[in-house]
Amino acid sequence: MARPRTPLLDRERIGAAGLQLLAEQGEFSVPQIARALGVQTGSLYHHVDGRAGVIELIRERVCAGIDGGTLSSLEPWDRSLEAWARSYRAAFAAYPRAIPLLMTTPVRAPAVLAQYERAVALLLRAGFAAEQVMPLLTGLENLVLGSALDLAAPDAMWEPTPGTPLLARALAAQGPGRAEAAFEVGLTAFLAYARGLRDGAAVTGPCTP
Amino acid sequence: MARPRTPLLDRERIGAAGLQLLAEQGEFSVPQIARALGVQTGSLYHHVDGRAGVIELIRERVCAGIDGGTLSSLEPWDRSLEAWARSYRAAFAAYPRAIPLLMTTPVRAPAVLAQYERAVALLLRAGFAAEQVMPLLTGLENLVLGSALDLAAPDAMWEPTPGTPLLARALAAQGPGRAEAAFEVGLTAFLAYARGLRDGAAVTGPCTP
C-alpha cells in the first residue's frame, strides 16, 4: 500500500489532532500527530508546510471562535472594537495552552490576516491615522492575550520556597474570577485611551518628552 | 585530560553564553552553549540542572537589571510599585527575545522569588487582602511583559499578503515609540484600579455579576 485510493490525511484532521495534543499536554510534535492519526511522520509533509504549517492550522482553529462580524457592523467603532476584543479573548480562553505557541510565531493564516485587515479598515474608517493603527491593535492584542494567559498556568508559574512565606500565602489565597476583572479594567482603559487619541487629546503618562 | 586542575565551567559563564545566544538568534540549545564554551555537552550537567536550569540562569541575569530597592523604600506604596514596574520593563526591554522563553516556564530562581516576596509584602503592608495580591501582581506583570514584547518583533509578527492591503499599509506606517505610550497608559490605568480596589470602591467594568 503506497497511495491509498482515498487519502488517509487532510488538513482538517491534522489541525484537530495538533490542537487536541496541545490542549491535553501543552505541547505537540509532528511525529505525535502522525502517531495519533496512524500514519508515517513524513506523510504530513504532503498536506502541511511542516511544523510551522501545523501551528497555522491550530491558529485557524482557535481563531475560528472569534466573531469578526462585529468589525463590519453599523455600531460605533468603539463598541465594535469592544465586542471583537471580548470575542477574541473568549476564543483564546478556550485554549489557553495554545497562547504561548501562537504568540511567538508570525501570523500567516489567511483567515486570521483577513480579520486583522477588517480591524485595520474599521480604525481607518473611524478616523485614525495610518501610523496609529498598529500600536492600537497590538496594544489590544497584548491586553487580550495577556489576560487569557492568566488562565493557562495561574499557580504553577511561581514555585514558592521556605524563603518566600508571604508569596506562598498569596498564591494559596488566590481565587478564580480576578482575571476577568483585570480584563474589564484594562479594556475600559484601552477604549478610553483610543477615544482620546482620536479626538486629538493628549492622554499620555507623566513622562511625555 | 579528564578533570582539569581549575574548573573550565561555572554557572556565571553558562548563563552569560545562554543569554548571548538568545539575544543574537532568539533561541539557544545546550549543545550550542557547550560549543561556545569549548566544552562537551554533558559537562554542563555538572553545574546546571539541564535546560531548565539554564533558563533560570538567564532569568536571573535579565532580572538582575530590575531595581528591587524601590519595593522597600519609604515612599507611598503606589509610587514604589510604579518605580518597580518601570525598572522591570526596562530590564526586559534590554532582552526582548528572552520574554517568550521566560513567560512559559515556572519561576524557580531564588533571587527572583525574593523580589516577588518583597512585592507581596509591600501590597500586604499597603492594606490589600491576601487574595487580592496575586491578581494585582500578575496583572502588572502582563502589562510589563506585554509592552516589552512589542519591542521584540514589531513588524515580523504579521506577514501581509496581496489580500491585505490595508494591513500592509498600517504596518509600513508604524513608527517607534508608541509602545512606550501604550505602557504609560496601561500603567496609569493599573495604578488607578489598584488604588480604587484598596479603598473598597467598585472599579469594575460593565459586566459585574
Added chain:
DNA sequence: ACCTGAACACCGTTCAAGT
C-alpha cells in the same frame, strides 16, 4: 497525488570511564 520507509542533522539527558 499520496503514503512508506529510511536517512540526516539536531536535540536533551544519562552515565561509565578517567583524573
Added chain:
DNA sequence: ACCTGAACACCGTTCAAGT
C-alpha cells in the same frame, strides 16, 4: 569534583521508491 566520549530516545525535514 569535573570533564570526556559514547549512548539513548526523541525531534524536524527530506527524499527515493512505490502505487
